[in-house]
Amino acid sequence: MYLISWRFQIIGFFFLSASAFAEVQDISTSAIIPRADLVWTTGLPIVERDALDQELIAYPIDGDTAGVNPPGFCWTPHEAAKRYRIEVSSKTAPDALIIVADRQLSTVYPPTKLLMPGDYRWQVVYLNEFGRPWGLSKTRCFRIGKETPILVLPNVAKLRKEIVGVRPRLFLVGDRPSTIRKEIDEGRVDHWEYFLSAANGAIDEKPYAEPEGYANNSFNESDWRRILKVGKVGSAHLARTALAYQLTGDRKYLVAARKWMMNLASWDPRGIISHDIPLPGGAVGNDEASMALLERMAFAWDWIGDELLPEERERILEVMTERGNQVLAVLHQQDFLSHPFSNHEGRSLAFLGHAGLSFLGDIPEADDWLDYVLRCYLTSYPCWGGDDGGWAQGTSYGSSYVYRHSTFAEALCRVTDVDILRRPFYKNHGYFSLYFHPPYAPMNAFGDGGNKGQAEKDRSVCEKSLIDFLANTFCDSVLKWHAQSINVPSLHLKSNLGNETNWNEQHLEDLFSLLRAGTYEPNAEMPVPTVVTKLLPNIGWAAMHSAFGDADNDVWVLFKSSRFGSFSHSHADQNTFQFHAFGEALAIDSGYYPYYGDPHHALWTQQTLAHNGILVNGRGQATKNWNAIGSIEHYERSNDVTIVRGEASSAYNQSPNEEIAKMWQEHLGKIHPPILPKVEKFERTLAFVASAERPILVVYDYLKSAHPTSYDWLLHTLSKMEVEPMSGSIVIRQGKARAAVRIVASQPITFSQTNKFTIPSGGTTSHLPRQWHLTAHTKNNVEEAKFCVVFVPFREGEVSPSIKVIERKNTVRFQVGKTSTAVWWGPGELGEIDMCGRHYMGRIIVQTASEL
Structure with missing residues (x-):
């Protein structure tokens, strides 16, 4: 089912959700059809309120063309609503419902069928505890264009049946390994030397003891970093050695990968490296470390799992069931679908997605992991920006988080027909970076990490890798120029800080550069200034x-x-x-x-x-x-x-x-x-x-x-x-x-x-x-x-x-060369501005040489 030319595949299968949603559709066709017997709800008051703390706003936005077909619907909750019903009708038959999803608990809904190109309207009906309607949202309109990209929620059970025999299935699908080997042989893989050095270093490293918890069972930054370091470095060793075995066939890497796999599996999954599990004494598990284990043990299971002994496989499945269920439990507890603003849980989506794909068919709960992750990605996440690609936390956090999400999107698309990257957010995010943090910018834009780049001109390898991936994915020459223009430090095992080894355990850019080697690359084209x-x-x-x-x-x-x-x-x-x-x-x-x-x-x-x-x-x-x-x-x-x-x-x-x-x-x-x-x-x-x-x-x-x-x-x-x-x-x-x-x-x-x-x-x-x-x-x-x-x-x-200042009654004017700017200087926010004898009502007037 998978296609190697993965960016150019045509989606041909659309699946009915396995969940109990009452979507009105003809499951014998690939598009939703209207039902005349179910009609648009009227006669109730409009009680929609503005979004409050960590609540979603409505999507699709009124009057816009949806980013994908069908759109992932999102709406603002109402504290008096016990459940929700979403209704969608077409402009040509406004009273007959095309979609009606009843008794929804979360404030999102991903349809499982296509919409025909055209104009639509949608509303949310608020239900009481008995399922009876009592109020309505505003009615909003949207359009589905003929070229609107297709992105339909799949049936995970059908996905499992189609990929259950595919190994490896994470990134290394089909002839990808041979393509990557060819790129290595021809010297076209960034960071290959570093990757191999780090993999060899992992062979020599002795297994790590499970970290001790916090001193006095109380969080402190020093212990947090110590615990985190062990988990991330150990799991990086596992991922690199497992991939090195896949690419080289050298069994020394298999021996090392098995060593690290079973080392990490020996740690208590409900202990200090767990996903926020409460511990005796009041501390909680270090989720930063546990997320790394979830992701990288999932990689290794796919790449070397068949080489493990039966008792080893049994232990891995036991541990990973616990780790995956921990993450899903937190997501459910937070109703992350409706409130997707917890930072760490946002990152955990990608890691749980990798685990869901890797263990699909081996762990029954993996179906639930993958289904929940897909519902998030097709509706409310990313939540920090809309289709325009922005990231409200800033360019530094944007590049770090989108990089992680892109890895899962790529893995998913290589082995299924589900292409999350069709959402316009992803391509536009590359331009968000370009507009707000161009390659010649000395500092990031707004938010935490904004000072990055001040001490040196080098930027993060993560950011460059992300932009390069987006450029290749969307065949975008300007983004390719952007990526190539970002100067980054070379990766070396020898750290600049004393004798400490630089294992590059945070984002593993060296590993992902290998997994992405040999994909189509457009020519770089500098934007016309x-x-x-x-x-x-x-x-x-x-x-x-x-x-x-x-x-x-x-x-x-x-x-x-x-x-x-x-x-x-x-x-x-x-x-x-x-x-x-x-x-x-x-x-x-x-x-x-x-x-x-x-x-x-x-x-x-x-x-x-x-x-x-x-x-x-x-x-x-x-x-x-x-x-x-x-x-x-x-x-x-x-x-x-x-x-x-x-x-x-x-x-x-x-x-x-x-x-x-x-x-x-x-x-x-x-x-x-x-x-x-x-x-x-x-x-x-x-x-x-x-x-x-x-x-x-x-x-x-x-x-x-x-x-x-x-x-x-x-x-x-x-x-x-x-x-x-x-x-x-x-x-x-x-x-x-x-x-x-x-x-x-x-x-x-x-x-x-x-x-x-x-x-x-x-x-x-x-x-x-x-x-x-x-x-x-x-x-x-x-x-x-x-x-x-x-x-x-x-x-x-x-x-x-020279900046000349000319003050007149209720006006201050600035003259710089041939440009004049006048501002209102009287009481209140605006008034009549005197611009060189001409009067304008407003706050500010700008007159340039071309307007003289």
């Missing part, structure tokens, strides 16, 4: 480039105002921006990321104080809070000018996280700032003029609070800034790039600058350089305040460009 702006509405991010793709000339700005709040690996950074020019970072997200929850990370890096934002009464936005949200209210582009506006007042009005409040007092010696006064308005408007001659960024802020208060305008850089307090002029110098900055405020301001954090960075980041932090503080307490700041980049050796 041009003005490119991109808005990702789902995550509330915008990127604006003056010469996209041109490392020497591109000036770009990133802006964020997101519905995802400061939850998880996102920061309290609504309505903040980053600014880059000529390959240098000029206005940065400051701080480092030693580990999640580290005092520096929690009390600086994740705080508004560390970003190019604003403090109100000395306080920033709430951290670790889903409801600390922003929103992009306006976005437009006209020729070289792009204007984007965000609103983020709600982010300041959330109660502080209790854990953060305790850390604030413990480490900073003071009480967390109160959430008074209420912030009624925080609008930030960015105007980016992408002129080839002189790019300009204008940041215009309007703030209003319930009572008079102070405001602090924040700016962060890698090097000390030159500040002239009297004129509000600032010069930023970084590498070969410079920026002239002019700040004007509606109230008198004072300037201060420091290179100290409120709490120092420690651990693995203690050696990294200090950064510089500027504050423009209003001298008087006022209800309303406005700031307008103009950034003009220039190169080392050039004369600093």
Whole structure:
């Protein structure tokens, strides 16, 4: 059934779900047909509410073309609903139901049949405890195009029957091993030398003892890393030696793989390396380590399982049944289908998917593992971005997580007809990386790990590998250029940190580069340098480039105002921006990321104080809070000018996280700032003029609070800034790039600058350089305040460009060369602006040379 030219296969089988869903369909055909005897529900009130903390929003989006056929339906829950019914009808027969899935517990539904091309509407009916309807969602419309990719939920029982005799089935299907061997012989496999060295090193390594638990049964970062290290390295040894045996046929690798397989199987699957299993004394199992074992023991079972003795196979099946069931139990407990925002469980999907595929036909529960995983991937996951491919936690976490999910998607598609990568998210994610973290960017964009790349130009091997895979998968020449342009460090067993061996146990990029060797590769094609702006509405991010793709000339700005709040690996950074020019970072997200929850990370890096934002009464936005949200209210582009506006007042009005409040007092010696006064308005408007001659960024802020208060305008850089307090002029110098900055405020301001954090960075980041932090503080307490700041980049050796400020009644105008920008300076958020004698109603007016 499998096809070797896996990216170009035609899906020809569509299966009815084995679960008890009441989908209306004719199972003798491959498409759903309408039923005239079941009709669209009417006559009930519309009671749908907005999504709350960690809840899904509706998909398909009203008026959009669905990303795949059929779409994976998602909706927002209602606390009074005990179950749900989803109804779908076509535009041509609006009352007859094509799909009716009754008594749903989760707020997602993946249909098991195709929809014919056309226009459709859908709604959710809310049911009470007796299954009776009492309310409705909004009615939404969507389209299925003739070219909409096909992605149907399969029947896992039928999949099992079709692949039960296929071994190996994970990646090495059919003649893939011989293809990979040929690529190795011809020197076309990245990291082959490292892989072989690491596999040989695993032969010499003695089996590891099962790690001891936490000292005093209490979590601490040092013990957590010790336990994690043993689990990940041991399982990496297993995966590499098992694959080395498959590719070389050398039985020394089989002996080593059996050694590591049985070593890991000897550990208590309900012990310290388990998936969050409660342990005596109050500690819980280290799920980071257990996920690695689940994935890599599944690989080894597929690659060497037939070589094990019967008693060894019995032990493996016993252990892996327990490990897989642990993960599925947590997913069910969280109702992950409906609430897919737990970070570790999101990652565990890929690992449980690999285990489900590998043990399908050997462990009865593997059917359930794979079925649940597929339902997630076809509906609510990935949850951190929509079809536009964004990842709300940031580019660093995006590349790491999507890399893992891509490995399962690839394994699945090679041995079945189910191609998760048909969802538009995956191709668009490659462009998310390109727009927001181009190969010449010195730092990541927003969120945890954003400082990566600051200490050295090298980027992660994981990111490069992911983009290269997406380029090959979608035959995309621009993404291929992106991948080839990412500079990464070479993999060596000898670590830069003392005598420690670098086993590259986190992502195993060397192993996956082998598994992906010999696939089609498009020619790399650099994008034509041009003005490119991109808005990702789902995550509330915008990127604006003056010469996209041109490392020497591109000036770009990133802006964020997101519905995802400061939850998880996102920061309290609504309505903040980053600014880059000529390959240098000029206005940065400051701080480092030693580990999640580290005092520096929690009390600086994740705080508004560390970003190019604003403090109100000395306080920033709430951290670790889903409801600390922003929103992009306006976005437009006209020729070289792009204007984007965000609103983020709600982010300041959330109660502080209790854990953060305790850390604030413990480490900073003071009480967390109160959430008074209420912030009624925080609008930030960015105007980016992408002129080839002189790019300009204008940041215009309007703030209003319930009572008079102070405001602090924040700016962060890698090097000390030159500040002239009297004129509000600032010069930023970084590498070969410079920026002239002019700040004007509606109230008198004072300037201060420091290179100290409120709490120092420690651990693995203690050696990294200090950064510089500027504050423009209003001298008087006022209800309303406005700031307008103009950034003009220039190169080392050039004369600093002039920024003229002309103040008129209720208007401030900035003149930079032939570009004029005028902003409303009277009371309220907008008014009549005087632009060189012409009057316009609005917030900001930009006039370029082409408009004179």
